[in-house]
Structure formats: structure tokens, C-alpha cells
Amino acid sequence: MGGYHWNWGVFFQQVPSGGATYLDWFVQGVEWTLLVSAAGWAIALALGALLGVLRTVPSRALRGFAAAYVELFRNIPLLVQLFLWYFVVPELLPKALGDAIKGSPPLAQQFVAATLCLGLFTAARVCEQVRAGIESIARGQRAAGLALGLTLPQTYRFVLLPMAFRIILPPLTSEALNIIKNSSVVSTIGLIELSRQAQQLVDYSAQPYEAFIAVTIAYLVINAVVMYAMRWLEHRTRIPGYLVAAK
Amino acid sequence: MISIRNVSKWYGSFRVLTGCSTEVRKGEVVVVCGPSGSGKSTLIKCVNALEPFQEGEILVDGVSVGDTKTDLPKLRARVGMVFQHFELFPHMTVAQNLTLAQVKVLGRSPQAALEKGVKLLERVGLLAHRDKYPGQLSGGQQQRVAIARALSMDPIAMLFDEPTSALDPEMINEVLDVMVELAEEGMTMMVVTHEMGFARKVADRVIFMDGGTIVEDAHKDAFFAAPQSDRARLFLSKILHH
Ligand SMILES: Nc1ncnc2c1ncn2[C@@H]1O[C@H](COP(=O)(O)OP(=O)(O)O)[C@@H](O)[C@H]1O
Ligand SMILES: [Mg+2]
Numbered sequence: 001m002g003g004y005h006w007n008w009g010v011f012f013q014q015v016p017s018g019g020a021t022y023l024d025w026f027v028q029g030v031e032w033t034l035l036v037s038a039a040g041w042a043i044a045l046a047l048g049a050l051l052g053v054l055r056t057v058p059s060r061a062l063r064g065f066a067a068a069y070v071e072l073f074r075n076i077p078l079l080v081q082l083f084l085w086y087f088v089v090p091e092l093l094p095k096a097l098g099d100a101i102k103g104s105p106p107l108a109q110q111f112v113a114a115t116l117c118l119g120l121f122t123a124a125r126v127c128e129q130v131r132a133g134i135e136s137i138a139r140g141q142r143a144a145g146l147a148l149g150l151t152l153p154q155t156y157r158f159v160l161l162p163m164a165f166r167i168i169l170p171p172l173t174s175e176a177l178n179i180i181k182n183s184s185v186v187s188t189i190g191l192i193e194l195s196r197q198a199q200q201l202v203d204y205s206a207q208p209y210e211a212f213i214a215v216t217i218a219y220l221v222i223n224a225v226v227m228y229a230m231r232w233l234e235h236r237t238r239i240p241g242y243l244v245a246a247k
Numbered sequence: 248m249i250s251i252r253n254v255s256k257w258y259g260s261f262r263v264l265t266g267c268s269t270e271v272r273k274g275e276v277v278v279v280c281g282p283s284g285s286g287k288s289t290l291i292k293c294v295n296a297l298e299p300f301q302e303g304e305i306l307v308d309g310v311s312v313g314d315t316k317t318d319l320p321k322l323r324a325r326v327g328m329v330f331q332h333f334e335l336f337p338h339m340t341v342a343q344n345l346t347l348a349q350v351k352v353l354g355r356s357p358q359a360a361l362e363k364g365v366k367l368l369e370r371v372g373l374l375a376h377r378d379k380y381p382g383q384l385s386g387g388q389q390q391r392v393a394i395a396r397a398l399s400m401d402p403i404a405m406l407f408d409e410p411t412s413a414l415d416p417e418m419i420n421e422v423l424d425v426m427v428e429l430a431e432e433g434m435t436m437m438v439v440t441h442e443m444g445f446a447r448k449v450a451d452r453v454i455f456m457d458g459g460t461i462v463e464d465a466h467k468d469a470f471f472a473a474p475q476s477d478r479a480r481l482f483l484s485k486i487l488h489h
Binding site for chain 2: 140141143144145146147148149150151154158159162163166239240241242
């Protein structure tokens with residue numbers, strides 16, 4: 001490291017185009033990563049839960065539909081899906097709608113495509129976790145719920161899903177961390193999230209070590225917060241005596 | 248109360264039940280026994296439509312179970328069921344297990360449901376455990392809660408599928424005692440069990456199944472005195488002398 005000149009003060013210097021500091025850029029990168037990941041996660045969780053339920057219902061058609069969704073979204077590379085959402089889908093929509101999309105601010109287009117892409121991709125993975133969670137308890141618990149006169153939807157709502165979600169919290173944590181990592185692909189359609197911002201900081205500030213260290217720490221902190229939050233949730237929803245009684 | 252008429256069921260090409268017919272009258276206790284895999288569980292699950300069947304007819308209090316127009320949740324709410332592995336809802340307290348269906352299915356107020364639940368817990372001797380979770384109870388206690396949960400719906404009949412086979416020996420009697428009391432109060436019961444002491448004490452009839460058919464359907468005394476078929480004789484001698 002002989003000749004390297006450390007300068008952490010670089011974050012408070014103005015960027016070449018002016019009007020912002022490198023710190024502002026860095027913060028914007030963090031914000032976009034969080035925003036895209038959080039919005040994508042909301043879609044993934046809601047849709048994944050629904051699809052996971054469909055994977056386990058008696059109707060063969062509904063099960064088949066959910067299975068086809070999973071195969072489709074799991075087997076096309078994420079990057080390809082992103083390009084499809086950003087470049088291809090607006091062309092396939094009715095002309096008026098497609099034109100409206102193409103006429104909207106680029107940043108909005110990028111954000112919507114990025115969020116949809118990450119959300120729908122991750123939903124396929126969440127779906128499989130939810131399915132596994134339900135299947136691990138469904139045999140006896142479904143019959144118990146139905147035997148009491150609960151309808152099938154009530155049995156899912158009050159009996160199967162509350163347990164299934166508790167069981168799959170650890171793998172869901174991994175999926176939440178995955179979506180944050182995967183969010184870096186959205187830089188390819190021009191959204192300057194954290195990983196892309198790292199590149200930009202290096203290019204403009206000429207202080208590559210500071211830039212990469214700061215970005216790495218930001219990713220670590222985000223992951224730590226997510227893990228901590230999920231641990232807290234696991235703890236909050238722990239059932240007294242359940243682990244002891246688990247068969 | 249429960250009429251099973253010529254019921255046959257297939258799992259794919261495998262025939263699980265073949266032409267099963269029997270009748271459980273109001274207030275009657277019928278014990279179903281037979282070797283493992285003979286179709287006992289399948290038969291009683293057909294009674295409350297937890298399993299569909301392809302041939303024959305089952306009537307519960309005059310309502311056809313197989314009829315596509317039958318409101319199955321409503322029918323099931325009137326028939327209590329107790330499972331081998333208890334199947335309490337692990338994420339709910341004992342009290343919540345007892346009130347969920349009363350409120351969601353019968354539309355009782357939470358207040359009324361809890362009152363009912365408390366009464367039943369008292370009856371099975373578990374009132375002190377009302378705020379515990381199933382995982383904090385012994386197997387025998389869990390099964391008594393499961394019986395109380397089924398009773399909370401004021402069922403017209405009760406189905407039991409090997410209610411004591413998952414229990415440690417020292418807990419079997421606390422569950423059987425509750426069932427005996429229920430039988431003596433006149434509950435209509437269809438009980439899959441190998442507890443022949445229970446059958447001797449409270450059963451009216453004993454049904455012996457083998458290979459998906461009802462091989463024997465006899466008054467208790469006749470069944471224990473002299474089973475008609477070799478298969479039933481062999482089965483009895485095995486479970487009575489182990
Ligand atoms: N879901 C299923 N699919 C296929 N075969 C089954 C299923 N459930 C039970 N069987 C078969 O049906 C037969 C009867 O099972 P069951 O009614 O559970 O017997 P029992 O309760 O008398 O031990 C057994 O041979 C069992 O393997
Ligand atoms: Mg069985």
C-alpha cells in the first residue's frame with residue numbers, strides 16, 4: 001500500500017458536476033438498494049404466499065398453475081427477466097399503454113421494472129418455501145381444521161399458514177438477503193443503486209479503497225439489520241413448548 | 248345416526264374399502280378393530296367426508312355425505328373427530344384451540360365460546376392448563392384437550408381414530424376414562440381402537456375389518472365369546488395375549 005494516499009474526507013467533497021457531495025451519492029445508492037429490495041420483497045411475500053397456498057390446494061388446475069409459475073420464473077436468468085420487463089414488455093402492451101410507459105420519467109420506468117422483476121422472481125422462491133412449510137404440517141392439521149367445520153380457506157388462514165410461516169422463517173431470511181444481493185442487477189438498466197454507485201465513486205473520486213470499504217460496510221450493515229429483524233421476529237413468534245414437543 | 252351403505256373406495260387402482268355396510272344408532276358405541284392397513288381410518292374418515300369414496304352412500308343424521316350439494320363444513324361441524332396424533336393447533340393456547348371453531352363456524356361470541364370451553368376443560372380435568380400451549384402438555388393431556396375441543400361444537404356423534412395408540416402406557420387410562428364417561432352419557436360413538444378393555448366395558452357392537460372389508464359386525468358379547476371368522480379369532484388372540 002506504499003503510495004496510496006488515504007483520504008476519508010473525500011466523502012465531503014463536491015462531485016465533479018457539483019451540487020452534491022460523494023456522501024450524497026453514496027446515500028442515494030443505499031436508498032435505491034433499500035427501496036428496490038423492500039418493494040420487491042413486499043411483492044414476493046404476498047404473491048409467494050398466495051402461490052405457495054395454491055401449490056397445496058386440492059384443485060389440480062390451481063396447483064398446476066402455481067407450479068408452472070415457479071418453473072417459469074426460476075428457470076429464466078434474473079438478468080434476462082429484467083431486460084424483458086424493461087425493454088420488451090412495454091412493446092407488447094397495447095400501444096397507448098406502452099407509449100404512456102415510455103413517456104414516463106426514466107427513473108420511474110427503471111424503478112417499476114426493477115421492482116416487478118425482483119418481486120416476481122423472488123415470489124417463485126418464496127412460493128416453494130411456503131409450500132414446504134404447509135406440507136410439513138398439512139397431513140394432520142388440515143384434517144383437524146376441516147373436521148371442526150372450518151372451510152378450506154379458514155383452515156389455511158387460522159391453522160396452516162400461521163404455523164407454516166413460523167416454520168419457514170429461517171429460509172425466508174435467506175431469501176430476504178438474496179433479494180438485496182440480487183438487487184444489484186438493476187444497475188444494468190441504469191438504476192444507480194449501491195453496487196453501481198461504488199463503481200461511480202471509484203471512477204470520479206479516485207479514492208477506490210475508501211469507496212469500496214464504505215460500500216462493503218453498507219451491505220454488511222443492511223444484511224445485519226435484516227438478520228437481526230428476522231431473529232427478533234422468530235423470537236416474538238416462538239411458541240412455548242413447541243421445539244420440545246416437535247416430532 | 249350414521250348409516251354406511253355398501254361403501255367402496257379406491258386410491259387410484261388400489262381398492263381400500265370393499266362394500267362396507269353398517270349402522271351406528273343414536274347413543275350407540277361401536278368399536279372398530281382390525282389389523283393395520285385394513286381400512287379402519289379410511290372408513291371413519293369417509294363418515295365426515297375427510298376422504299371421498301366412489302361407491303355407496305353414507306348418511307349422517309339423514310344427510311348424505313357423498314352428495315355434492317351437501318354443505319360439508321356444516322356437516323363436519325356436527326360430527327366430532329379425535330385423531331391418533333391429537334392434532335391440536337400448536338400455535339394456539341388450549342383455550343384458543345377450544346374456541347376457534349365455536350366462533351368461526353358456529354358464530355358464537357368469544358365470551359360464550361370461552362365459557363363453553365372452560366366448562367369442558369373442567370370436565371376433562373385440565374382447567375389449570377387453559378393458557379398453556381399444546382407443546383407444554385403431555386400426550387394424555389393433549390388428547391383430553393382434543394376431545395374437549397371436539398365436544399365444544401356440541402356434536403351429534405363422535406369419531407375416534409386410535410385415540411390412545413400414540414400415548415405412553417401410563418397415559419392411556421386418563422383418556423379412556425373420559426371416553427367411557429362420554430359413552431355412559433349416551434354419546435353416539437364410532438371408535439377405532441385396539442383397547443379391548445374399553446370395548447368390553449362400553450361398546451354395544453364390535454366391527455372387525457380386514458383387507459378393506461367388514462368381516463364381522465356383532466354384538467360385543469357375541470364377538471368376544473366367539474368370533475365367527477378365523478381372521479377375527481386370530482386377531483383377537485394376538486392382541487389379547489401380547
Ligand atoms: N392417501 C393414500 N394413498 C394411497 N393409499 C393409502 C392412502 N391412505 C391409506 N392408504 C392405504 O389404504 C389402506 C388402508 O389404510 P388405513 O385406512 O389407514 O388403515 P388402518 O387405519 O386400518 O391401519 C392401507 O393399505 C394404506 O396403505
Ligand atoms: Mg389407522
